Amino acid sequence: MRLSTVILPVRRWSEGGREVWQRAEELGFHTAYTYDHLSWRSFRDEPWFGAVPTLTAAAAATSRMRLGTLVTSPNFRHPVTLAKELISLDDISDGRITLGIGAGGSGFDATALGQEPWTPRERADHFAEFVPLLDRLLTNDVVTYEGKHYRAHEVRNIPGCVQRPRLPFAIAATGPRGMKLAAGHGQAWVTTGDPKVSATGSAAESLEAVRGQVGRLEKACAEAGRDTAELTKIMLTGFSPDRPLASLDAFVDFAGAHAEAGIDEIVLHWPIADSVFEADLTVFERIAAEGLAQLGE
Secondary structure (H helix, E strand, O other), X not given: OEEEEEOOOOOOHHHOHHHHHHHHHHOOOOEEEEOOOOOOHHHOOOOOOOHHHHHHHHHHHOOOOEEEEEEEXXXXXXXXXXXXXXXXXXXXXOOOEEEEEOOOOOOHHHHOOOOOOOOHXXXXXXXXXXXXXXXXXXXXXXXXXXXXXXXXXXXXXXXXOOOOOOOOEEEEOOOHHHHHHHHXXXXXEEEOOOHHHHHHXXXXXXXXXXXXXXXXXXXXXXXXXXXXXXXXXXXXXXXXXXXXXXXXXXXXXXXXXXXXXXXXXXXXXXXXXXXXXXXXXXXXXXXXXXXXXHOOO
């Protein structure tokens, strides 16, 4: 089991932002991710910084911990420009970047460029084209592509990623099309649980839903000719009925149950006061320091 964190880009770098990322490395987190949004839910009218500049600064301020997005989406990104930024990030970090990527949603990002929000089918259609093209752009020096939603004309991406053949993709998916993309292009798979269960269900029902998702991922991998063990299974917490940050014991129970369900990596939100991610920082740091040891990891 791996333990990681996600640090929302809400702090000025000169006013505690740098210190949070450095503290995450000191605590031994495997990866520190950040959201890749233009704004997000209750933080819309509060400070919010860009993911790529934030990760660039974090790469310069740390030396061991992996870094990444959780997650980037096609809502306001284009594969051509994103690939160039990712190659640069991978170089600056000396090969420590993971790209978390998903189909996007119907939040603020969906209309920020003045477009109508895509339907679920349209999001899936864009995602199905976005991921393979980004894969090509990150693994080939020159790419030309003509698709329904995206185009690339003699795009150069030299020297490519530090990580070979490219930096890893952690693909967020719950539906069959997304699972197929994860099986075909992912080095990891990401879930937040089942939103329908999380809205009205119990922690036990949420766990069973995650177990079912892992099973569907295994089926998708088998159809793609891959061993599901090749993909790290990541659980981003904070969206299910569980409360793993309530105490060390609560985390150990949560992590142990999800490990049995097939999850390999737990991601905890770094506490933010007066928000949906408010939590006791002392408890959070104790979980980071002792949680995996309690599991025998």
